[in-house]
Amino acid sequence: MAQTIAVIGGGAAGFFGAITCAQQNSQNQVILFEKTGKLLSKVLVSGGGRCNVTHHCFNPNELIKFYPRGSKQLKKPFQEFGAQNTVNWFEKRGVQLKTEADGRMFPITDNSETIANCLLREAKNASVEILTHTDISEIVKLENGTFELCSAKGKTCKADKILVTTGGQNKPENYEWLKALGHKIEKPVPSLFTFNVPGSYLKELMGISVPRAIVKISGQKLESDGPLLITHWGFSGPAILRLSAWGARILNELNYHFNISINWVPDFTEETLRAKLLSYKSIHGKKIISSNPFFGLPQRLWKIFTDQAGISAELRWLDVSNKNLNKLLETLLRGNFEVRGKTTFKEEFVTCGGVSLSEVNMQTLESRHVKGLYFAGEVLDIDGITGGFNFQAAWTTGFLAGKSMAQEQ
Incomplete structure (x- = not known):
């Protein structure tokens, strides 16, 4: 039986959920609503315009360690759709990813438009209908189990299921329309x-x-x-x-x-650092302290550290006092x-907080309060550290929500 699926929010999680839902059941009519005129805006600015798609961490047990909020709840979802699945998904669609030294993964084009264009193309091929400049301000659950979506402009439409992917919000009042459906909102604060x-x-x-x-x-x-x-x-x-x-x-x-x-x-303790400096002092006593940086520190940084320790610009190691040496140790170890x-941080505003995970089935991303209502991405109380982890949570939750919504219930 054909269903009408509404996806609210045109970001990474919204597109991934809409595409997955439409691809897994072509009979479904999937409509994606975006309140602005810009689609995938965070994808486009991420990673300095290169899009940090995910992180090269293919073990779910390790991957969850990068999430200050949501780590335990993401373990099973990552087992079903983790970073390796993300890499495979994009490569199957002609987008190859590369891994940088710190584990971050980017498209080999180093251009975020590669990712955005792939998602837009997949949405089009899957017949996802996209409506921009449509701000959904209220969701009403009807007696027959379906939903009515009300836009800020007064227009309404009906849907059998709804996926909310409106992202992290920095103001509590932006969650009021979800609280009205009975959902607990964890206080949003910046991350x-x-x-x-x-x-x-x-x-x-x-x-x-x-x-x-x-x-x-x-x-x-x-x-x-x-x-x-x-x-x-x-x-x-x-x-x-x-x-x-x-x-x-x-x-x-x-x-x-x-x-x-x-x-x-950080490679030194107070004892080993003191021993290192005293050893240098005994061997190179005639060298000027401020002119010979230690530990690979930049010259200008070292010079300021010596200034903070009260070491004059011309002072030699031979003449340094214990008092100045102690100050230098303190500056280096405990500045x-x-x-x-x-x-x-750049344009990548991230919040912790959002829809409480205790009220969401993390295998399907369906609300435990409202049947047919789903959540994905940063609207949930999930956030990762920098390095592609927030996008991975978006792909994972979007995929699971889309897959679940595609099934007839």
């Missing part, structure tokens, strides 16, 4: 953001990065290990972004005002910075 440090003594070094640092939130059991980038407003890079994701709720409660400690030389606010 994946950079740290503003107005008083940073490193701001003049914007653009300088280190391949590895350990960043800790003072007073919390939160730390992150990875590349760190100095910006004109503070800090960014994978170490910061991961920390912002894992600490999203705590940092929101702190109103984004907290202290961080940065270990710039302290006061964070006062956050900045959105």
Whole structure:
């Protein structure tokens, strides 16, 4: 029997759900609604315009470790449709992906339009009807079990099943229309953001990065290990972004005002670092400290660290005092910075929060409250760290929802 399936939201999860549903049952009429005039906008801007499609992590048990919210609930869904399935899906449709050194996967064209065009083409081939500039503002469950969709412009249409893929929203009121259907909404707060440090003594070094640092939130059991980038407003890079994701709720409660400690030389303990510097001092006593950077640190960064330790520009290792040496160790191992606010990471705004996973069947993505209502993508309380993980959650949940909706019930 033919069904009318409505998909609300023209992003990655929406397209994947619509395509899957239409391909698995060609009798279904699948209509995708997008409130703006732009389709797949996040796909197009992701990865600097290259689209970080997924991550080269094909073991579901390992893949779930990259999700601060939703990790346990994604285990079985990833077993059915994980990163390898995503790679196969796109390659079967003529889009080859490549893996970069950090595990991120991109189309070999390095162009996000390759991914967007593939999805648009598949939707067209599957006869998915796409309506842009259509803002669905209310869903009404009718007595016969079907739905009525009401647009902001007053137009209505009917559907047998609905897939909501409206993405993460930063304002609680944007979920009111879903709360009206009886769904619990976990408070949306930002995830994946950079740290503003107005008083940073490193701001003049914007653009300088280190391949590895350990960043800790003072007073919390939160730390992150990875590349760190100095910006004109503070800090960014994978170490910061991961920390912002894992600490999203705590940092929101702190109103984004907290202290961080940065270990710039994570391969050393205080004892081994002190031994290393004293050994160098005994062998190269006549060398000027500030002119000879250690540990692969950039020269300008090393110079500022020595300035912070009170070491003058011409001071030789031979003449350094224990007091200055202790200050240098402290600066390298536990550099302290006061964070006062956050900045959105590029255009890729991610929120944690959304429809509570306890109220969704994660095998089918159907609501436990409203039969025939499904969810996929970031509208759910699922979010991953940076690296292709949020798209993978979108492909997985979209696929499972589409497959489930295609079945006659």
